[in-house]
Amino acid sequence: MIHLTGDLALPLHCVQRVDRSQKDQGGNTLTVTFNVTQPAPDNSTFRDFTTFHSVWDTDLITFKCYDWGMAAAEAEKLIPTFAADLLADDTPEKWLAECHRQAEAAYQALPAGTPLKSILVGP
Structure with missing residues (x-):
C-alpha cells in the first residue's frame, strides 16, 4: 500500500501511451531532450537526453x-x-x-503527432 500510494503521486506511474503495438511504459521509453536554459540551483547541468518519465519523476x-x-x-x-x-x-x-487525469494532461501537452521515441521538453 505504501508503494502504491507513492506511485499515485507520480502521474506517469498511472498510464502509458500506446502507438499500435508499441508501448512507452509510462514515458520510460520516450526519449526526450530536457531543454533547460539555466543551470540548476546548485549550478549542475542536466542530461541532454533523458526520458519523459524521468523528467516528471526527478528532473523537474x-x-x-x-x-x-x-x-x-x-x-x-x-x-x-x-x-x-x-x-x-x-x-x-x-x-x-486524479493521478490518471494528471497523466492524461501530461500526454495531451505533447505536440500532436509526437512519436514515441523523441521530443523536446522544458520547464
Whole structure:
C-alpha cells in the first residue's frame, strides 16, 4: 500500500501511451531532450537526453529546487491547509483517478503527432 500510494503521486506511474503495438511504459521509453536554459540551483547541468518519465519523476524537481528534503518539507507545510472534510472523503480509488487525469494532461501537452521515441521538453 505504501508503494502504491507513492506511485499515485507520480502521474506517469498511472498510464502509458500506446502507438499500435508499441508501448512507452509510462514515458520510460520516450526519449526526450530536457531543454533547460539555466543551470540548476546548485549550478549542475542536466542530461541532454533523458526520458519523459524521468523528467516528471526527478528532473523537474531537481531543476526547481535541487533539494528533495526541501521539496518534502514544503509539501508537508501544505497538508494542514487542506480542509479536513475534503480529505475525509478521499479514497485510494479517488487518488488513482486524479493521478490518471494528471497523466492524461501530461500526454495531451505533447505536440500532436509526437512519436514515441523523441521530443523536446522544458520547464
